Amino acid sequence: MQYPAPGQPGAGGPGAILPFRLLFAAPRRAAARPASPTLMHLRYLPLLALALPACTSPDTKTADSAVAVADARFDRFKNQLILDLWKQNPDYASAMGFHKYDSLLVIPDEAQRRREAAFVAQKLGALAGFGFDSLSASNQIDYRLLGNELRAQRWYADTLKSWQWNPASYNLGASVGDLLAGRHYPLARRLRNISDKLAQAPAYYAAAKANITGPTREHAELAVKQNEGGLAVFGPALADSVRKSGLSAAEKQLLTQRIAGAQKAVQGYIDFLKKDVLTGKEFRSFRIGKALFDRKFALDIQSRYSASEVFQLAQQHQAALLHDMGRRAARLFPKYCAGQPVPKDTMQLIRQVIDKLTLKHAPREGFVDAVKRQIPTLTKFVNDHKLLTQDPSKPLVVRETPLYMRGSGAGASVSAPGPYDKQANTYYNVEPLPPTWTAQQAESYLREYNDYTLQILNIHEAIPGHYTQLVYANRSPSLVKSIFGNGAMIEGWAVYAERMMLEAGYGENSDEIWLLWDKWNMRSTLNAVVDNLIQTQNASEKDVVALLTGAGFQEEAEARNKWHRATLSQVQLSSYFTGYTEIVALRDEIKQKQGAQFSVKNFNEQFLSYGSAPVKYIRELMLRR
Ligand code: ZN
Ligand code: ZN
Secondary structure, X not given: OOOOOOOOOOOOOOOOOOOHHHHHOOOOOOOOOOOOHHHHOOOOOOOOOOOOXXXXXXXXXXXXXXXXXXXXXXXXXXXXXXXXXXXXXXXXXXXXXXXXXXXXXXXXXXXXXHHHHHHHHHHHHHHHOOOHHHOOHHHHXXXXXXXXXXXXXXXXXXXXXXXXXXXXXXXXXXHHHHHHHOOOXXXXXXXXXXXXXXXXXXXXXHHHHHHOOOOOHHHHHHHHHHHHHHHHXXXXXXXXXXXXXXXXXXXXXXXXXXXXXXHHHHHHHHHHHHHHHOOOOOOOOOOOHHHHHHHHHHHHHOOOOOHHHHHHHHHHHHHHHHHHHHHHHHHHHHHHOOXXXXXXXXXXXXXXXXXXXXXXXXXXXXXXXXXXXXHHHHHHHHHHOOOOOOOXXXXXXXXXXXXXXXXXXXXXXXXXXXXXXXXXXXXXXXXXXXOOOXXXXXXXXXXXXXXXXHHHHHHHHOOOOHHHHHHHHOOOOOHHHHHOOOHHHHHHHHHHHHHHHHHOOOOOOOHHHHHHHHHHHHHHHHHHHHHHHHHHHOOOHHHHHHHHHOOOOOOHHHHHHHHHHHHHOOOHHHHHXXXXXXXXXXXHHHHHHHHHHOOHHHHHHHHHOOOXXXXXXHHHHHHHO
């Protein structure tokens, strides 16, 4: 899910996986088939002996009622905290389905930053007043999530300071586009909210301009692109909506004036970036360096592992995947390359087989349609193989990615309804190939998303990946877990879902689909590797592209796209591999523990039932049962 395009820098869209603070600072036949040899190599994790205390207190009843009292108090605290947060973060609230503050536009100025700092200090103080041990397991997780979130917000604002150097933090078009497209209120009411919001547009962009200090060139360029896309929101379609709405003549006139004012403010910001910022000679490096990266990793990922450990694990996994690819390519070679001499070099052998497999792909104009057609097949497979229970009342709507969300390098993403409006549509955003691309660029992209890989992508983004996980997350009784979704768990689930489907026999357990899954999984593995290399080890574009097109077997366009994305985000690219590794380890641990009793369906449903919490906390709860 990209979701967002999960965590897309400055995307500002309704990405349910967007870490809250990104918006705060500114505006994701298991048992029948033995695990593939590749995966056998993946047992990095020692099976931990269960040392969690059992509930054997002689005063169980007293203890239970004490927990109930503490929980009730904590529930009140966290519900109030969330309501307070929404007022300061109306865009994020709206993205989560809480629409009370849709008409507010927060001006990202110094006064606002002081209010946020005071808010965090006050809430952290209140949090410290709760006895952690007195809470239920689920609330203990919420306690940790809230503490982490509050501390992360301060770190983002005071230490990372992306509100200064990331001009793409500011994009009014994105938030207005979401309000306009929302179904929560009738058109007239949505337009009134938009009108109130747009009245603040000049102040909003004035504050944005004042905030920009030592920006990176990459984020400034992204901001131009996204705000130009955002400008489209204030175009003829909006004027059309105003005309046909039930607003009074006076309201229409006022709104029309405000739209013109917003257009001018957005254009002024774009001009400022182009003329004053991008013409400058000195830019901050987009690389945040090891100290900031390690800390950001700890705050964003909340893994059992450190950033350095994940870097090591990813390199080991890279070797294991390569081993499996060589084995499968050797078996496929006679079928696809009959009569040709077998290359002595394994990398060459793998590449030659992959080059044949990727010839099958969607036509340039039919990419979005190809995605659309696959969704029912995936739904049926999950049902037929009893992998988990699906909810047919929550349909997935495949659409072309809205303009204001394009340009951040994510070809597909899921925009899901938040915990407050579970009835809203879940969108699977698929970006059509840009018309500006040459035939060669398009071919490169289409081969990357060939017929096999496109199925894996759809599993990842949609069913039973991000979309399915989000449906479960919205059922979770914990608002905190639904809101402060853990990116690594969300991305990890989507990657785990791919493997789980293939293990259940999706793709007929063929060497073809496994080889391309290995290649695909190599991608999330190398995401973790290059994230660290680029942000902390000064890796060059040339070296990164060489790694991705070499060991990663990626097409050049994909590799360049990844480089681009890795310059705009930090840590997020490590989340896929980290979460996946933790989930597979947990599944193996539970399988070991339950033996013949183990059921994939039970594991999946139980795992998802806790919402988007860090895997390490879900593990604690699942092992305690
Ligand atoms: Zn994903
Ligand atoms: Zn072709």
